[in-house]
Amino acid sequence: MKRRNFIKGFCAASAVAATMTPSILLAKDAPKNANVLTIDAAMSAITGGKAVTDSAKVSLTVPEIAENGAVVPVKVHVESPMTEADYVKAIHVLASKNGNARCADVMLTPLNAKGYFATRVKLGGTQDVVALVELSDGSFLRAAKPVKVTIGGCG
Amino acid sequence: MAEARKSMIKFKPKKFKVGDTIKVDFIVIHPMETGTKKDKKTGNIKPAHYIDSITFSLDGKPFTTMKVWETVSTNPYFSVNMKVPGKGKVTVDYTDNTGEKNTKSKKLKPKG
Numbered sequence: 001m002k003r004r005n006f007i008k009g010f011c012a013a014s015a016v017a018a019t020m021t022p023s024i025l026l027a028k029d030a031p032k033n034a035n036v037l038t039i040d041a042a043m044s045a046i047t048g049g050k051a052v053t054d055s056a057k058v059s060l061t062v063p064e065i066a067e068n069g070a071v072v073p074v075k076v077h078v079e080s081p082m083t084e085a086d087y088v089k090a091i092h093v094l095a096s097k098n099g100n101a102r103c104a105d106v107m108l109t110p111l112n113a114k115g116y117f118a119t120r121v122k123l124g125g126t127q128d129v130v131a132l133v134e135l136s137d138g139s140f141l142r143a144a145k146p147v148k149v150t151i152g153g154c155g
Numbered sequence: 156m157a158e159a160r161k162s163m164i165k166f167k168p169k170k171f172k173v174g175d176t177i178k179v180d181f182i183v184i185h186p187m188e189t190g191t192k193k194d195k196k197t198g199n200i201k202p203a204h205y206i207d208s209i210t211f212s213l214d215g216k217p218f219t220t221m222k223v224w225e226t227v228s229t230n231p232y233f234s235v236n237m238k239v240p241g242k243g244k245v246t247v248d249y250t251d252n253t254g255e256k257n258t259k260s261k262k263l264k265p266k267g
Binding site: 003006024025070071072095098099100102103104105106107108109111112113114116117118119120121122 | 161163176189213218219220221222223224225226227228229231232233234235236237238240
């Protein structure tokens, strides 16, 4: 009974959230003095300037078209044995044109058994979602996919 | 005292054995305010209020951590996997940018 009520409440809250504008500024629309973190700066900060390889081992699933930029599902799956010797250390989810390009990072361990992470993000407008993956050997992989956002920005 | 937040840990599938890899989903009711939106009534900007850090532990040992920004959707959802080593307790500790700390636990009960 408790769980049913929780889900009811959650669905109601999410339905309200889904009809609201995402209130996410795009980097280009941010006011002059705003703290904008562009994707290039964010990626540099993460990789320390190390080479990043676009890799088919990184499966990034996002909708081609998001009717609502407030709730865009993102799934990342990295092919990896996830053993102590070879595992996915981190998956960084970024948005190429948001005022803050960073969305969420997950730091995994072998107990996770799969290089998998899913979440839902806000996109201020049409842009790429980027999955930047750090492996245990220190190398970086990348996958990016465009998402067309029909309702985005600050309304 | 920290405000109690509604959250839920879900294991998928619900029935699993030792050695199975399951999904561990975590959902929490949280406004995830970006700090760029105006309150329509007052005209003031609503201050940023979002979950910024999450730690998943098994019997007190962290196995997954997350850094989260205001760009994650309201009432955020997060999903990772876990190979079930045996009976135990999964705990999710999370904090937001105001320093509010919360925790949620769920018993891991593999069948066989």
